Amino acid sequence: MTTIHSTGRTGDGLPGGGNPYSPLTAATAVLDQDGKVIGWTGAAEDQYGFTAAEVLGRPFHEVLEYAQDSSPPTPFPDGHARRGRCESRTLRHRDGRPVPSMAHLSPMSADSSGAAWLVVLVPTDRLQRWATDQAMLGGLFAQSPVALTVYGPDTRVAWVNDALEVQFGLRPEDWVGRYIKDVLPQGEIVTSEHQGRPLEDVIAQVFTTGAPVLNLHYRSPTAADPSHLRVWSCSYFQLQDADGRPLGVCESAFDITDRYEARRRLALLGRASTIGRSLDASRTAGELATVVVPEFADAVKVELAEHVLAGEEPPSASAGEPYPLRCVVERTADGSAAVRGYPSESAEGRLRLVLPLQVGGVPLGRVTLARFAARDPFSDEDHALAMELVSRTAVCVDNARRYAREHATALTLQRNLLPATLPERTGVEIAHHYAPATGPKGVGGDWYDVIPLSGARVGLVVGDVVGHGLNAAVTMGRLRTTVRALAALDLDPGELLTRLDDLVAQARIGIHPAEGDLSEDQAIGTRCLYAVYDPASGRCAAASAGHLPPVVALPDGTAELLDMTIGPPLGIGVLPFECTDLTLPEGSVLALLTDGLVQGPDGDLDSGLAQLCRVLSRQELAPADACSAIIASSAIGATRDDAALLLVRVHRLAEPHMASWAIGADPSEVARARNMAARQLTDWGLDDVAFSVQLVVSELVTNAVRYGGAPVCLRLLRDQDRTLICEVSDGGHTSPHLRRAGLDDEGGRGLFLVAQLTERWGTRYTRDGKTIWTEIPLGAAGGEPAMLAFDLL
Secondary structure (H helix, E strand, O other): OOOOOOOOOOOOOOOHHHHOOOOOOEEEEEOOOOEEEEEEEEEHHHHHOOHHHHHHOOHHHHEEEEEOOOOOOOOOOOOOOOEEEEEEEEEEOOOOOOEEEEEEEOOOOOOOOOOOOOEEEEHHHHHHHHHHHHHHHHHHOOOOOEEEEEEEEOOOOEEEOOHHHHHOOOOOHHOOOOOOHHOOOOOOOOOOOOOOOOOHHHHHHHHHHHHOEEEEEEOOOOOOOOOOEEEEEEEEEEEEEOOOEEEEEEEEEOHHHHHHHHHHHHHHHHHHHHHOOOOOHHHHHHHHHHHHHHOOOOOOEEEHHHHHHHHOOOOOOOOOOOOOEEEEEEEEEOOOOOOOOOOOOOOOOOEEEEEEEEEOOEEEEEEEEEEEOOOEOOOOOHHHHHHHHHHHHHHHHHHHHHHHHHHHHHHHHHHHHHOOOOOOOOOOEEEEEEOOOOOOOOOOEEEEEEEOOOHEEEEEEEEEEOOHHHHHHHHHHHHHHHHHHOOOOOOOHHHHHHHHHHHHHHHHHOOOOOOOOOOOOOOOEEEEEEEEOOOOEEEEEEEEOOOOOOOEEEOOOOOHHHOOOOOOOOOOOOOOOOEEEOOOOHHHHHEEEEEHHHHOOOOOOOOHHHHHHHHHHOOOHHHHHHHHHHHHOOOOHHOOOOOEEEEEEOOOOOOEEEEEEEEEEOOOOHHHHHHHHHHHHHHHOHHHHHHHHHHHHHHHHHHHHHHHHOOOOEEEEEEEOEEEEEEEEEEOOOOOOOOOOOOOOOOOOOOHHHHHOOOOEEEEEEEOEEEEEEEEEOOOOOOOOOOOOOOOO
16 A cells, blocks of 8 residues: 655646646545555645545545435446546545545556556546636637737747737747847837837846836737738736746737827827917927827928918918918928928828818918838828817917017017107217017017206106007007106106006096906006106106116116115006105216016016126226127026116216306396396307397396296206207296287287297296296207296296
8 A cells, every 4th residue: 555645836736837637736546456545645635635544445435435415325436447437526525525526537457566446536626727727728829819929038939829920920930939120120119118129128128037017019010911010019927937937938919009099199189289389380380390200200391371471461362373382390200300202192092191281261381291111101090180280280370470460560569669769968878778578478568768858857768568469569659658748847757657647547447347347458557767867967856656766877886776765556556656866976877677677587686687787887888888788698588578778877067068147036137137148158159149049038037027036047058069058947836828919919929039039948847936948959050959948936
């Protein structure tokens, strides 16, 4: 009697690699002629619970077999079988539970051991699992659409199933023993994680590390269909022997071409959101090219109509009338900027698509897409996708055309509304710069101005309208004109801004809620700075409505923002605007600017202002050179807002060019005033205007003595060789008016005479009274008429 032991279990708990009939797996018993157990394996002990000591020498059917009904158990073997047979029996475990089994009974040759029968017992459930596994393996080998490949340690193909032959058109012998790169020379990995790597590297990595690689996408033409690219989803895992040593790598590959192409088209549509972000027609065309090459096409050419590039309205539609095109983008998958030639239609299908760029039937251009060798022709689905991409691009191009047209119109209007040239005034050197916004919002409403005022004074203005585009430019023009009109009244800066604020606020009240929002008028919220410089005294007065203070650079090299009170923007607050007065040393520089000049991309103003102050501290720079240096050192080229800069270097009038006298409140003083003026004109060599000046002095001093109040002052200013300024001041606040005198009137002709002898005249009010001023031109070649101003007190 013998006890047979078995070893060598596999990972699934079955000895012998999972085969239930393996000697290492199956429970085995040896019987003698009488059916007694003379041999019992360890697997039988594990399977039924009886040890060898318990079964050896006993009849087999007494140990294991029992009937499922009440009939007595059939002897096993029954003595009638002389040939091997296989039958299903329900045996019992040592603990009494049934164990359905398949018994295989085989006769043995008689020998001295007495062995007559070999019984192999396999539990039915294990046999069914094994049969299912075998059926599954057979199906994977011969019927499954999943292509299976086993690679050896050297990454060469060791085994393939039938699906590979069907899908690739190659026999197993064409695969085995070869590398994939030799079988599919045009194949490539298209998964971004492994793109560009040879497939053999991925296989070697799995073999070495044991870490599986899942859902790797591999694309290649096949021998069965060389004109189309197919895509497979491949997974790789390591194969091991019973002891866990690596044997090779198994690959499962499933054809996902249709799904891959559908997802690729969907991804392209998603990427189409990047088209049209720049509001520039040429850049929009380039964004389309970036989307379609190389994912969708091997080459693309985008041509735009000339009217699109010029930002003009399309020409009138005429049947069959051609329109000029210009190529703005031409790109290929290999990165070259030009395409040598486009393929034409082929027998295999469409290799080229020519699609119109149009919106509502209005032609905007043309898009040509091409595919070259080893690429599928354009399918109907591809054509529909291309139409969708081109249609989106057409809308964006048309938006860019409209934006370019409006931007050009707004820019033209803005530049025309800004002063073409600034007046040359005694006492100031001026440099200026304006840069429109370059962002998608369009031109803003920044402006600057230099306004000649009486008494050789000059008004300096800088402002910033809320918003962008045509409305902002128009609003800027309205405000600039209004400021000029108010400046002609010789108002101080605080009062001028107060009146301007009243006008803006009145416009706001005039907007009805039913017609629009209260913020519809873009003048509301405008920021403005107004300053007046007097070269006779060197004094400057400034007021701000929400605007940046000017930068003041002194001759000692210091430059900083003027410390002044900032009022609210126009049309918002009800507080008065405070005026700041300061005396500027000779050669000082004032920089009036809008925030677009110094504001960084993050909204920071400090660094830009610091750089501006550093440039202005260089006193050796003339205003024009300082203006160029400021522009070169700022981010003005990429500003998202308008940028305006007005640089003013101030100078005092020379003492020899000014003369003033106090006049007594007596009519006899008129003759003295006339004689003093004549002597001063002789000293200046201006005897040619002495007669006119004496008549004006006589009339205005007489009015000041008669109708004004003390003190009375006469002042003559020589504005270089262009203008003579005459001012008469008095303590009264009533202004004379020009009227037409009747034939019998004894008076009323004085101001009429003054108006005839001077180029301009007017009244300027001060805290202590008023000033009547006139301008008289000096010489025929004078650039501006001379000013003769009389102040009646």
